[in-house]
Amino acid sequence: MPRTGPETVIYDVAVIGAGVVGTAIARTLARYELGCALIDASPDVGTGTSKANTAILHTGFDAKPGSLESRLLARGSVLLRDYAAAAGIPVERTGALLVAWTAGQLAALPGIAQNARKNGYLAVRELGAAALYEREPRLGPGALGALEIPDESVICPWTTPLAFAAEAAGAGARLLLDTKVTGAEHADGPCVLATTRGPVRSRWVVNAAGLGSDVVDRMFGGDGFTIRPRRGELIVFDKFARRLLRSILLPVPAARTKGVLVAPTVYGNVLLGPTAEDVGDRGDVATTAAGLGSLLGAGRRILPELAAEEVTATYAGLRAATEHSDYQIHVDAGRRYACAAGIRSTGLSASLGIAEHVVCGLAEAGLPLRPRAVPPAIPVMPYIGEAGPRPYRDAERIAADPAYGEIACHCERVTRGEIRDALAGPLPPTDLDGLRRRTRALNGRCQGFYCAATVSRLFAEFRGPRHGG
Numbered sequence: 013m014p015r016t017g018p019e020t021v022i023y024d025v026a027v028i029g030a031g032v033v034g035t036a037i038a039r040t041l042a043r044y045e046l047g048c049a050l051i052d053a054s055p056d057v058g059t060g061t062s063k064a065n066t067a068i069l070h071t072g073f074d075a076k077p078g079s080l081e082s083r084l085l086a087r088g089s090v091l092l093r094d095y096a097a098a099a100g101i102p103v104e105r106t107g108a109l110l111v112a113w114t115a116g117q118l119a120a121l122p123g124i125a126q127n128a129r130k131n132g133y134l135a136v137r138e139l140g141a142a143a144l145y146e147r148e149p150r151l152g153p154g155a156l157g158a159l160e161i162p163d164e165s166v167i168c169p170w171t172t173p174l175a176f177a178a179e180a181a182g183a184g185a186r187l188l189l190d191t192k193v194t195g196a197e198h199a200d201g202p203c204v205l206a207t208t209r210g211p212v213r214s215r216w217v218v219n220a221a222g223l224g225s226d227v228v229d230r231m232f233g234g235d236g237f238t239i240r241p242r243r244g245e246l247i248v249f250d251k252f253a254r255r256l257l258r259s260i261l262l263p264v265p266a267a268r269t270k271g272v273l274v275a276p277t278v279y280g281n282v283l284l285g286p287t288a289e290d291v292g293d294r295g296d297v298a299t300t301a302a303g304l305g306s307l308l309g310a311g312r313r314i315l316p317e318l319a320a321e322e323v324t325a326t327y328a329g330l331r332a333a334t335e336h337s338d339y340q341i342h343v344d345a346g347r348r349y350a351c352a353a354g355i356r357s358t359g360l361s362a363s364l365g366i367a368e369h370v371v372c373g374l375a376e377a378g379l380p381l382r383p384r385a386v387p388p389a390i391p392v393m394p395y396i397g398e399a400g401p402r403p404y405r406d407a408e409r410i411a412a413d414p415a416y417g418e419i420a421c422h423c424e425r426v427t428r429g430e431i432r433d434a435l436a437g438p439l440p441p442t443d444l445d446g447l448r449r450r451t452r453a454l455n456g457r458c459q460g461f462y463c464a465a466t467v468s469r470l471f472a473e474f475r476g477p478r479h480g481g
Protein backbone atom coordinates (compact mmCIF):
# COMPACT_ATOMS: atom_id res chain seq x y z
CA MET A 13 0.00 0.00 0.00
CA PRO A 14 1.74 3.22 -1.07
CA ARG A 15 2.30 6.08 1.30
CA THR A 16 0.65 9.34 0.56
CA GLY A 17 2.83 11.92 2.29
CA PRO A 18 4.94 12.75 5.30
CA GLU A 19 3.85 11.16 8.57
CA THR A 20 2.18 13.66 10.87
CA VAL A 21 0.12 11.14 12.85
CA ILE A 22 1.09 9.80 16.25
CA TYR A 23 0.35 6.09 16.25
CA ASP A 24 -0.52 4.16 19.38
CA VAL A 25 1.65 1.23 18.30
CA ALA A 26 4.21 0.90 15.51
CA VAL A 27 5.21 -2.66 14.61
CA ILE A 28 8.59 -2.93 12.88
CA GLY A 29 8.68 -5.92 10.53
CA ALA A 30 5.90 -7.22 8.29
CA GLY A 31 6.87 -10.88 8.33
CA VAL A 32 4.54 -13.51 9.72
CA VAL A 33 5.30 -12.45 13.31
CA GLY A 34 4.88 -8.69 12.81
CA THR A 35 1.71 -9.08 10.74
CA ALA A 36 0.27 -11.47 13.36
CA ILE A 37 0.96 -8.88 16.05
CA ALA A 38 -0.56 -6.08 13.93
CA ARG A 39 -3.62 -8.23 13.27
CA THR A 40 -4.05 -8.96 16.98
CA LEU A 41 -3.65 -5.27 17.91
CA ALA A 42 -6.19 -4.36 15.25
CA ARG A 43 -8.89 -5.99 17.35
CA TYR A 44 -8.58 -3.05 19.77
CA GLU A 45 -9.27 0.68 19.45
CA LEU A 46 -5.69 1.54 18.52
CA GLY A 47 -4.02 3.43 15.71
CA CYS A 48 -1.32 1.10 14.39
CA ALA A 49 1.44 1.28 11.81
CA LEU A 50 3.13 -1.77 10.32
CA ILE A 51 6.55 -0.82 8.98
CA ASP A 52 8.83 -2.83 6.72
CA ALA A 53 12.02 -2.06 4.84
CA SER A 54 10.82 -4.16 1.95
CA PRO A 55 8.15 -3.03 -0.54
CA ASP A 56 5.85 -5.97 0.27
CA VAL A 57 4.58 -8.04 3.19
CA GLY A 58 6.23 -11.39 4.00
CA THR A 59 9.41 -11.07 1.96
CA GLY A 60 11.92 -12.06 4.69
CA THR A 61 12.33 -15.47 6.31
CA SER A 62 8.56 -15.83 6.21
CA LYS A 63 8.58 -16.51 2.48
CA ALA A 64 11.34 -19.16 2.49
CA ASN A 65 10.79 -21.88 5.06
CA THR A 66 9.63 -25.49 5.17
CA ALA A 67 5.96 -24.51 5.55
CA ILE A 68 5.07 -26.97 8.30
CA LEU A 69 2.38 -26.12 10.80
CA HIS A 70 4.15 -27.68 13.76
CA THR A 71 2.28 -28.94 16.81
CA GLY A 72 5.31 -28.25 19.01
CA PHE A 73 5.57 -31.91 20.07
CA ASP A 74 9.38 -31.74 19.95
CA ALA A 75 9.90 -28.32 21.59
CA LYS A 76 11.84 -28.04 24.84
CA PRO A 77 9.27 -28.53 27.62
CA GLY A 78 8.87 -25.47 29.81
CA SER A 79 10.32 -23.11 27.20
CA LEU A 80 8.47 -20.06 25.94
CA GLU A 81 8.71 -21.57 22.45
CA SER A 82 6.92 -24.71 23.63
CA ARG A 83 4.06 -22.71 25.16
CA LEU A 84 3.59 -20.27 22.29
CA LEU A 85 3.96 -22.95 19.65
CA ALA A 86 1.32 -25.17 21.25
CA ARG A 87 -1.06 -22.23 21.53
CA GLY A 88 -0.13 -20.68 18.17
CA SER A 89 -0.59 -23.85 16.14
CA VAL A 90 -4.14 -24.29 17.45
CA LEU A 91 -4.95 -20.62 16.77
CA LEU A 92 -3.46 -20.75 13.28
CA ARG A 93 -5.30 -23.95 12.35
CA ASP A 94 -8.62 -22.25 13.19
CA TYR A 95 -7.61 -18.97 11.56
CA ALA A 96 -6.51 -20.73 8.37
CA ALA A 97 -9.87 -22.48 8.11
CA ALA A 98 -11.67 -19.13 8.40
CA ALA A 99 -9.34 -17.20 6.07
CA GLY A 100 -8.99 -19.84 3.34
CA ILE A 101 -5.28 -20.35 3.99
CA PRO A 102 -4.35 -23.72 2.48
CA VAL A 103 -3.57 -26.34 5.16
CA GLU A 104 -3.30 -30.11 4.75
CA ARG A 105 -3.29 -32.29 7.85
CA THR A 106 -0.94 -34.92 6.47
CA GLY A 107 0.44 -35.99 9.85
CA ALA A 108 4.13 -36.68 10.35
CA LEU A 109 6.21 -39.80 10.91
CA LEU A 110 9.43 -39.32 12.82
CA VAL A 111 11.50 -42.18 11.47
CA ALA A 112 14.26 -44.05 13.36
CA TRP A 113 17.00 -45.41 11.10
CA THR A 114 19.43 -46.63 13.76
CA ALA A 115 19.12 -48.57 16.99
CA GLY A 116 20.10 -45.40 18.88
CA GLN A 117 17.34 -43.41 17.21
CA LEU A 118 14.82 -46.18 17.88
CA ALA A 119 15.80 -46.11 21.55
CA ALA A 120 15.24 -42.33 21.55
CA LEU A 121 11.60 -42.56 20.40
CA PRO A 122 9.97 -43.22 23.81
CA GLY A 123 11.81 -40.18 25.22
CA ILE A 124 10.59 -38.02 22.33
CA ALA A 125 7.05 -39.29 22.91
CA GLN A 126 7.33 -38.43 26.59
CA ASN A 127 8.66 -35.00 25.66
CA ALA A 128 5.64 -34.49 23.40
CA ARG A 129 3.30 -35.33 26.29
CA LYS A 130 5.17 -32.86 28.52
CA ASN A 131 4.47 -30.27 25.82
CA GLY A 132 0.78 -31.08 26.10
CA TYR A 133 0.69 -33.03 22.84
CA LEU A 134 -0.92 -36.36 23.68
CA ALA A 135 -1.79 -37.87 20.29
CA VAL A 136 1.72 -39.12 19.53
CA ARG A 137 2.11 -42.90 19.17
CA GLU A 138 4.84 -45.39 18.33
CA LEU A 139 4.73 -47.46 15.14
CA GLY A 140 6.72 -50.62 14.47
CA ALA A 141 8.61 -51.10 11.21
CA ALA A 142 5.83 -53.13 9.56
CA ALA A 143 3.15 -50.52 10.32
CA LEU A 144 5.51 -47.77 9.17
CA TYR A 145 6.14 -49.42 5.78
CA GLU A 146 2.43 -50.05 5.41
CA ARG A 147 1.88 -46.31 5.83
CA GLU A 148 4.82 -45.26 3.65
CA PRO A 149 5.66 -48.15 1.31
CA ARG A 150 8.23 -46.14 -0.65
CA LEU A 151 10.37 -45.34 2.37
CA GLY A 152 13.99 -46.44 1.92
CA PRO A 153 15.12 -49.77 3.41
CA GLY A 154 16.35 -49.99 6.97
CA ALA A 155 13.79 -47.96 8.92
CA LEU A 156 13.28 -49.54 12.34
CA GLY A 157 10.18 -47.76 13.59
CA ALA A 158 8.61 -44.34 13.94
CA LEU A 159 6.58 -41.97 16.02
CA GLU A 160 3.35 -40.83 14.46
CA ILE A 161 2.33 -37.21 15.07
CA PRO A 162 -1.09 -37.06 13.47
CA ASP A 163 -1.64 -33.29 13.73
CA GLU A 164 1.53 -32.06 12.01
CA SER A 165 0.32 -30.29 8.87
CA VAL A 166 1.56 -28.38 5.87
CA ILE A 167 0.42 -24.79 5.35
CA CYS A 168 0.79 -22.00 2.80
CA PRO A 169 3.50 -19.70 4.22
CA TRP A 170 2.71 -16.96 1.70
CA THR A 171 -1.02 -16.52 2.28
CA THR A 172 -0.58 -16.47 6.06
CA PRO A 173 1.18 -13.08 6.53
CA LEU A 174 -0.86 -11.63 3.68
CA ALA A 175 -4.08 -12.58 5.49
CA PHE A 176 -2.84 -11.11 8.78
CA ALA A 177 -1.77 -7.88 7.05
CA ALA A 178 -5.02 -7.64 5.11
CA GLU A 179 -6.98 -8.01 8.35
CA ALA A 180 -4.88 -5.36 10.10
CA ALA A 181 -5.15 -2.97 7.13
CA GLY A 182 -8.89 -3.61 6.90
CA ALA A 183 -9.18 -2.48 10.52
CA GLY A 184 -7.31 0.75 9.78
CA ALA A 185 -3.65 -0.15 10.42
CA ARG A 186 -1.32 1.82 8.15
CA LEU A 187 1.19 -0.18 6.12
CA LEU A 188 4.43 1.76 5.74
CA LEU A 189 6.37 -0.38 3.29
CA ASP A 190 9.71 0.37 1.64
CA THR A 191 10.46 2.10 4.95
CA LYS A 192 13.54 1.02 6.89
CA VAL A 193 13.82 2.00 10.54
CA THR A 194 17.29 3.42 11.13
CA GLY A 195 17.05 4.87 14.63
CA ALA A 196 14.78 5.63 17.57
CA GLU A 197 14.52 8.62 19.89
CA HIS A 198 12.55 8.00 23.02
CA ALA A 199 12.69 10.92 25.41
CA ASP A 200 9.42 12.03 26.98
CA GLY A 201 6.36 11.66 24.81
CA PRO A 202 6.02 9.40 21.80
CA CYS A 203 8.96 7.55 20.36
CA VAL A 204 10.26 9.04 17.13
CA LEU A 205 11.47 6.36 14.72
CA ALA A 206 13.92 7.60 12.13
CA THR A 207 13.16 5.89 8.84
CA THR A 208 14.33 6.07 5.25
CA ARG A 209 11.06 7.90 4.55
CA GLY A 210 11.12 10.37 7.39
CA PRO A 211 10.13 10.19 11.05
CA VAL A 212 7.32 7.96 12.33
CA ARG A 213 5.92 8.80 15.77
CA SER A 214 4.38 6.21 18.02
CA ARG A 215 3.56 5.86 21.71
CA TRP A 216 4.56 2.17 21.74
CA VAL A 217 6.91 0.23 19.48
CA VAL A 218 7.07 -3.51 18.76
CA ASN A 219 10.22 -4.99 17.27
CA ALA A 220 9.40 -7.93 14.98
CA ALA A 221 12.30 -7.28 12.63
CA GLY A 222 13.46 -10.91 12.25
CA LEU A 223 17.05 -10.95 11.05
CA GLY A 224 17.31 -7.21 11.88
CA SER A 225 15.77 -7.51 15.35
CA ASP A 226 19.04 -7.21 17.30
CA VAL A 227 19.89 -3.99 15.44
CA VAL A 228 16.46 -2.57 16.30
CA ASP A 229 16.74 -3.85 19.89
CA ARG A 230 19.98 -1.87 20.33
CA MET A 231 18.08 1.28 19.29
CA PHE A 232 16.02 0.67 22.45
CA GLY A 233 18.98 0.03 24.72
CA GLY A 234 18.94 -3.77 24.46
CA ASP A 235 22.06 -5.93 24.24
CA GLY A 236 20.76 -9.30 25.33
CA PHE A 237 21.05 -11.18 22.05
CA THR A 238 22.73 -11.15 18.66
CA ILE A 239 21.26 -12.64 15.51
CA ARG A 240 23.40 -15.43 14.09
CA PRO A 241 21.77 -16.31 10.77
CA ARG A 242 21.47 -20.03 10.13
CA ARG A 243 20.84 -20.84 6.50
CA GLY A 244 18.54 -23.62 5.42
CA GLU A 245 18.62 -24.77 1.80
CA LEU A 246 15.72 -26.68 0.29
CA ILE A 247 14.87 -28.55 -2.90
CA VAL A 248 11.38 -28.49 -4.42
CA PHE A 249 10.48 -31.57 -6.44
CA ASP A 250 7.94 -31.74 -9.22
CA LYS A 251 4.30 -32.61 -8.54
CA PHE A 252 4.88 -36.10 -9.98
CA ALA A 253 6.84 -36.84 -6.79
CA ARG A 254 3.77 -36.17 -4.62
CA ARG A 255 2.61 -39.79 -5.01
CA LEU A 256 5.73 -41.00 -3.22
CA LEU A 257 4.59 -40.07 0.29
CA ARG A 258 1.52 -39.41 2.39
CA SER A 259 2.98 -37.86 5.53
CA ILE A 260 5.74 -35.47 6.48
CA LEU A 261 8.81 -37.67 7.02
CA LEU A 262 10.86 -36.29 9.89
CA PRO A 263 14.28 -37.34 11.14
CA VAL A 264 15.09 -37.82 14.80
CA PRO A 265 16.18 -34.24 15.68
CA ALA A 266 19.78 -33.31 16.42
CA ALA A 267 20.82 -30.76 19.06
CA ARG A 268 21.09 -27.76 16.69
CA THR A 269 18.38 -28.47 14.15
CA LYS A 270 15.27 -30.45 13.41
CA GLY A 271 17.24 -32.13 10.59
CA VAL A 272 16.41 -32.95 6.97
CA LEU A 273 12.82 -33.86 6.24
CA VAL A 274 10.74 -34.75 3.24
CA ALA A 275 7.33 -33.11 3.13
CA PRO A 276 4.46 -32.54 0.78
CA THR A 277 3.59 -28.93 0.05
CA VAL A 278 0.11 -27.44 -0.20
CA TYR A 279 0.92 -26.65 -3.85
CA GLY A 280 1.24 -30.37 -4.64
CA ASN A 281 5.05 -30.58 -4.70
CA VAL A 282 7.52 -32.32 -2.41
CA LEU A 283 10.13 -30.47 -0.34
CA LEU A 284 13.46 -31.87 0.78
CA GLY A 285 15.46 -29.95 3.37
CA PRO A 286 16.50 -27.86 5.12
CA THR A 287 20.25 -27.78 5.74
CA ALA A 288 21.53 -25.87 8.77
CA GLU A 289 24.64 -23.75 8.30
CA ASP A 290 25.72 -20.66 10.22
CA VAL A 291 26.49 -17.81 7.84
CA GLY A 292 27.93 -14.36 8.50
CA ASP A 293 25.85 -12.43 6.00
CA ARG A 294 22.21 -11.65 6.90
CA GLY A 295 21.29 -11.56 3.24
CA ASP A 296 23.01 -14.74 2.12
CA VAL A 297 20.15 -16.81 0.74
CA ALA A 298 22.22 -18.46 -1.97
CA THR A 299 21.94 -22.20 -2.46
CA THR A 300 25.20 -24.11 -2.74
CA ALA A 301 26.37 -27.22 -4.54
CA ALA A 302 27.50 -28.69 -1.21
CA GLY A 303 24.19 -27.97 0.53
CA LEU A 304 22.05 -29.35 -2.28
CA GLY A 305 24.37 -32.36 -2.65
CA SER A 306 24.00 -33.22 1.02
CA LEU A 307 20.21 -32.92 0.76
CA LEU A 308 20.08 -35.22 -2.26
CA GLY A 309 22.15 -37.77 -0.34
CA ALA A 310 19.76 -37.63 2.63
CA GLY A 311 16.70 -37.69 0.35
CA ARG A 312 17.96 -40.78 -1.49
CA ARG A 313 18.11 -42.66 1.79
CA ILE A 314 14.70 -41.53 3.06
CA LEU A 315 12.80 -41.94 -0.19
CA PRO A 316 15.02 -43.55 -2.87
CA GLU A 317 12.64 -42.86 -5.77
CA LEU A 318 12.86 -39.13 -5.08
CA ALA A 319 16.31 -39.11 -6.71
CA ALA A 320 14.72 -39.89 -10.08
CA GLU A 321 12.17 -37.06 -9.86
CA GLU A 322 12.58 -33.68 -11.54
CA VAL A 323 13.66 -30.73 -9.43
CA THR A 324 11.41 -27.71 -9.90
CA ALA A 325 13.35 -25.18 -7.84
CA THR A 326 15.83 -24.69 -5.02
CA TYR A 327 15.87 -21.92 -2.43
CA ALA A 328 17.28 -20.98 0.95
CA GLY A 329 15.98 -19.14 4.00
CA LEU A 330 17.77 -17.72 7.04
CA ARG A 331 16.71 -18.67 10.55
CA ALA A 332 17.02 -15.76 12.98
CA ALA A 333 18.99 -17.86 15.48
CA THR A 334 20.68 -16.25 18.49
CA GLU A 335 23.08 -17.42 21.20
CA HIS A 336 19.98 -18.47 23.18
CA SER A 337 17.88 -21.51 22.35
CA ASP A 338 14.55 -19.91 23.30
CA TYR A 339 12.58 -17.03 21.79
CA GLN A 340 13.77 -13.58 22.89
CA ILE A 341 10.50 -11.89 23.80
CA HIS A 342 10.29 -9.15 26.38
CA VAL A 343 8.42 -5.93 27.10
CA ASP A 344 10.12 -2.81 28.47
CA ALA A 345 7.35 -0.80 30.15
CA GLY A 346 9.65 2.21 30.72
CA ARG A 347 10.51 2.56 27.04
CA ARG A 348 7.04 1.41 25.96
CA TYR A 349 8.77 -1.18 23.78
CA ALA A 350 8.26 -4.88 23.06
CA CYS A 351 10.74 -7.20 21.37
CA ALA A 352 9.71 -10.42 19.59
CA ALA A 353 12.98 -11.87 18.33
CA GLY A 354 15.09 -15.02 18.08
CA ILE A 355 12.17 -16.83 16.50
CA ARG A 356 14.33 -19.34 14.76
CA SER A 357 12.51 -22.22 13.15
CA THR A 358 8.92 -22.25 14.34
CA GLY A 359 7.68 -18.67 13.84
CA LEU A 360 5.11 -19.48 11.18
CA SER A 361 3.36 -22.03 13.39
CA ALA A 362 3.69 -19.98 16.57
CA SER A 363 2.89 -16.57 15.03
CA LEU A 364 -0.57 -16.11 16.54
CA GLY A 365 0.59 -17.44 19.92
CA ILE A 366 3.51 -15.00 19.88
CA ALA A 367 1.14 -12.18 18.93
CA GLU A 368 -1.25 -12.98 21.77
CA HIS A 369 1.65 -13.13 24.24
CA VAL A 370 3.16 -9.82 23.06
CA VAL A 371 -0.17 -7.99 23.13
CA CYS A 372 -0.86 -9.30 26.68
CA GLY A 373 2.62 -8.10 27.68
CA LEU A 374 1.93 -4.65 26.24
CA ALA A 375 -1.36 -4.48 28.14
CA GLU A 376 0.37 -5.42 31.40
CA ALA A 377 2.94 -2.69 30.69
CA GLY A 378 0.18 -0.09 30.37
CA LEU A 379 -1.07 -0.11 26.76
CA PRO A 380 -4.81 0.48 27.08
CA LEU A 381 -6.73 -2.22 25.20
CA ARG A 382 -10.37 -1.48 24.42
CA PRO A 383 -11.90 -4.08 22.10
CA ARG A 384 -13.53 -2.63 19.01
CA ALA A 385 -17.32 -2.67 19.13
CA VAL A 386 -17.29 -4.59 15.86
CA PRO A 387 -14.27 -6.90 15.66
CA PRO A 388 -12.43 -6.79 12.32
CA ALA A 389 -13.54 -9.44 9.87
CA ILE A 390 -11.11 -12.23 9.06
CA PRO A 391 -10.41 -11.75 5.34
CA VAL A 392 -11.23 -14.56 2.96
CA MET A 393 -8.08 -15.03 0.92
CA PRO A 394 -7.83 -16.39 -2.62
CA TYR A 395 -7.27 -20.14 -2.22
CA ILE A 396 -3.99 -21.22 -3.83
CA GLY A 397 -3.65 -24.77 -2.50
CA GLU A 398 -3.78 -27.92 -4.60
CA ALA A 399 -6.23 -29.91 -2.48
CA GLY A 400 -9.20 -27.54 -2.61
CA PRO A 401 -11.20 -26.00 -5.45
CA ARG A 402 -9.38 -23.57 -7.73
CA PRO A 403 -11.05 -21.15 -10.15
CA TYR A 404 -9.91 -22.97 -13.34
CA ARG A 405 -11.97 -26.01 -12.27
CA ASP A 406 -15.05 -24.07 -11.24
CA ALA A 407 -17.50 -24.12 -14.16
CA GLU A 408 -19.98 -21.80 -12.45
CA ARG A 409 -17.34 -19.24 -11.68
CA ILE A 410 -16.00 -19.36 -15.23
CA ALA A 411 -19.50 -18.97 -16.63
CA ALA A 412 -20.00 -15.87 -14.48
CA ASP A 413 -16.54 -14.46 -15.28
CA PRO A 414 -14.68 -16.00 -18.25
CA ALA A 415 -11.34 -14.57 -16.99
CA TYR A 416 -11.24 -17.56 -14.58
CA GLY A 417 -11.22 -19.86 -17.61
CA GLU A 418 -8.22 -18.17 -19.25
CA ILE A 419 -5.10 -19.88 -18.03
CA ALA A 420 -2.01 -17.68 -17.94
CA CYS A 421 0.39 -20.00 -16.05
CA HIS A 422 -0.21 -23.54 -17.29
CA CYS A 423 2.03 -25.45 -14.86
CA GLU A 424 0.16 -24.04 -11.85
CA ARG A 425 -3.10 -23.38 -13.71
CA VAL A 426 -3.30 -19.76 -12.67
CA THR A 427 -5.90 -17.77 -14.53
CA ARG A 428 -6.09 -14.25 -15.86
CA GLY A 429 -8.93 -13.65 -13.37
CA GLU A 430 -6.73 -14.52 -10.37
CA ILE A 431 -3.92 -12.25 -11.56
CA ARG A 432 -6.43 -9.44 -12.07
CA ASP A 433 -7.89 -10.02 -8.57
CA ALA A 434 -4.45 -10.03 -6.91
CA LEU A 435 -3.63 -6.66 -8.44
CA ALA A 436 -7.02 -5.23 -7.49
CA GLY A 437 -6.85 -6.59 -3.92
CA PRO A 438 -6.19 -4.67 -0.72
CA LEU A 439 -2.47 -5.59 -0.73
CA PRO A 440 -1.48 -5.68 -4.39
CA PRO A 441 1.90 -7.17 -5.30
CA THR A 442 4.64 -4.77 -6.23
CA ASP A 443 6.60 -7.22 -8.39
CA LEU A 444 6.34 -10.64 -10.05
CA ASP A 445 7.61 -12.41 -6.93
CA GLY A 446 4.77 -10.83 -4.96
CA LEU A 447 2.34 -12.00 -7.64
CA ARG A 448 3.80 -15.51 -7.39
CA ARG A 449 3.22 -15.56 -3.64
CA ARG A 450 -0.39 -14.47 -4.12
CA THR A 451 -1.36 -16.70 -7.05
CA ARG A 452 1.35 -19.37 -7.69
CA ALA A 453 1.95 -17.88 -11.16
CA LEU A 454 5.55 -18.66 -12.29
CA ASN A 455 5.92 -21.20 -9.47
CA GLY A 456 5.58 -24.38 -11.50
CA ARG A 457 7.87 -26.77 -13.29
CA CYS A 458 8.71 -24.35 -16.13
CA GLN A 459 9.62 -21.62 -13.60
CA GLY A 460 8.28 -19.01 -16.01
CA PHE A 461 9.97 -20.34 -19.16
CA TYR A 462 6.65 -20.56 -21.00
CA CYS A 463 4.44 -18.14 -19.10
CA ALA A 464 6.69 -15.27 -17.96
CA ALA A 465 5.83 -13.10 -20.97
CA THR A 466 2.07 -13.57 -20.53
CA VAL A 467 2.19 -13.18 -16.75
CA SER A 468 4.37 -10.05 -17.02
CA ARG A 469 2.01 -8.55 -19.58
CA LEU A 470 -1.02 -9.21 -17.34
CA PHE A 471 0.85 -7.84 -14.32
CA ALA A 472 1.56 -4.60 -16.22
CA GLU A 473 -1.97 -4.43 -17.64
CA PHE A 474 -3.76 -4.87 -14.30
CA ARG A 475 -1.28 -2.83 -12.33
CA GLY A 476 -2.32 0.16 -14.38
CA PRO A 477 -0.61 3.23 -15.79
CA ARG A 478 0.03 4.92 -12.42
CA HIS A 479 2.78 2.37 -11.82
CA GLY A 480 4.22 2.77 -15.29
CA GLY A 481 2.66 -0.56 -16.31
Ligand SMILES: Cc1cc2nc3c(=O)[nH]c(=O)nc-3n(C[C@H](O)[C@H](O)[C@H](O)COP(=O)(O)OP(=O)(O)OC[C@H]3O[C@@H](n4cnc5c(N)ncnc54)[C@H](O)[C@@H]3O)c2cc1C
Pocket residue numbers: 028029030031032033034035051052053054058059060061062063064065066067068069070191192193194220221222223224225228242243244245286328329330331332355356357358359360361362
Ligand atom coordinates in the same frame (compact mmCIF):
# COMPACT_ATOMS: atom_id res chain seq x y z
C1 LIG B 1 14.87 -22.99 6.34
C2 LIG B 1 13.77 -22.61 7.28
C3 LIG B 1 12.74 -23.49 7.54
C4 LIG B 1 11.71 -23.14 8.42
N1 LIG B 1 10.64 -23.97 8.56
C5 LIG B 1 9.60 -23.59 9.33
C6 LIG B 1 8.46 -24.41 9.41
O1 LIG B 1 8.35 -25.44 8.74
N2 LIG B 1 7.45 -24.02 10.24
C7 LIG B 1 7.53 -22.89 10.99
O2 LIG B 1 6.61 -22.62 11.75
N3 LIG B 1 8.60 -22.07 10.90
C8 LIG B 1 9.62 -22.39 10.08
N4 LIG B 1 10.71 -21.59 9.97
C9 LIG B 1 10.77 -20.37 10.78
C10 LIG B 1 9.92 -19.25 10.26
O3 LIG B 1 10.04 -19.13 8.86
C11 LIG B 1 10.34 -17.97 10.96
O4 LIG B 1 10.36 -18.19 12.36
C12 LIG B 1 9.41 -16.82 10.66
O5 LIG B 1 9.23 -16.66 9.27
C13 LIG B 1 9.97 -15.56 11.26
O6 LIG B 1 9.10 -14.50 10.94
P1 LIG B 1 9.47 -13.03 11.31
O7 LIG B 1 8.28 -12.21 11.00
O8 LIG B 1 10.02 -12.98 12.70
O9 LIG B 1 10.71 -12.66 10.37
P2 LIG B 1 10.75 -12.19 8.84
O10 LIG B 1 9.80 -12.92 8.00
O11 LIG B 1 12.19 -12.24 8.43
O12 LIG B 1 10.24 -10.68 8.91
C14 LIG B 1 11.02 -9.66 9.47
C15 LIG B 1 10.77 -8.40 8.64
O13 LIG B 1 11.42 -7.31 9.29
C16 LIG B 1 11.86 -6.42 8.30
N5 LIG B 1 12.91 -5.58 8.87
C17 LIG B 1 14.09 -5.97 9.40
N6 LIG B 1 14.77 -4.90 9.84
C18 LIG B 1 13.99 -3.82 9.59
C19 LIG B 1 14.14 -2.43 9.82
N7 LIG B 1 15.25 -1.91 10.40
N8 LIG B 1 13.16 -1.58 9.41
C20 LIG B 1 12.04 -2.07 8.82
N9 LIG B 1 11.85 -3.39 8.58
C21 LIG B 1 12.81 -4.23 8.97
C22 LIG B 1 12.36 -7.34 7.17
O14 LIG B 1 12.33 -6.65 5.93
C23 LIG B 1 11.37 -8.48 7.24
O15 LIG B 1 10.33 -8.34 6.30
C24 LIG B 1 11.76 -21.90 9.09
C25 LIG B 1 12.80 -21.01 8.83
C26 LIG B 1 13.79 -21.35 7.93
C27 LIG B 1 14.87 -20.37 7.61
